[in-house]
Amino acid sequence: MSRTIQVTYDAHDPRSLGLFWCAALDYAVDPPPGGEIGGPEETVAAWMDFLRSAGVPEELHNSAFALVDPTGAGPRLFLQQVPEPKTAKNRVHLDVRAAPGLTGDERMAALEAECERLVGLGATRQRRVEPDGGMNAGHIVMTDPEGNEFCLD
Numbered sequence: 001m002s003r004t005i006q007v008t009y010d011a012h013d014p015r016s017l018g019l020f021w022c023a024a025l026d027y028a029v030d031p032p033p034g035g036e037i038g039g040p041e042e043t044v045a046a047w048m049d050f051l052r053s054a055g056v057p058e059e060l061h062n063s064a065f066a067l068v069d070p071t072g073a074g075p076r077l078f079l080q081q082v083p084e085p086k087t088a089k090n091r092v093h094l095d096v097r098a099a100p101g102l103t104g105d106e107r108m109a110a111l112e113a114e115c116e117r118l119v120g121l122g123a124t125r126q127r128r129v130e131p132d133g134g135m136n137a138g139h140i141v142m143t144d145p146e147g148n149e150f151c152l153d
Helices: 014-025 040-052 102-123
Strands: 007-011 062-070 076-081 094-096 125-131 141-144 149-152
Touching: 007 014, 014 040, 014 062, 014 076, 014 102, 102 125, 102 141, 102 149
Parallel strands: 007 076, 094 149
Antiparallel strands: 062 076, 125 141, 141 149
């Protein structure tokens, strides 16, 4: 039997980074117990109400944040607050499949358009890797607002 996975990120600001990934991936904020998926702001507000009613101290309200694929196809993303900053390259990273089925100039144009959108959300472009006509179809290396590497593929 196969297993589902959750991708976990260490973060300085889980909510802010989670909202970036929510917009980047068209994901939804995982609602609090008994809640339903709504818009990001609405679901964050529901979480704040839930945490206050549960007596969670305010300084812990941004200690974790979770996102889900509203279609149920992708893995859950969990962001947990850590005190230390990111210090080295990720050993595992996300590939955001922004141009499935496309090749050549059409593929790279789609990746460039998605890169521009993500830069507008707070990502940073690192470099473009050109298609080599063989195994490499081309991709763009980026970092999220906290410096975690990911690729547009």
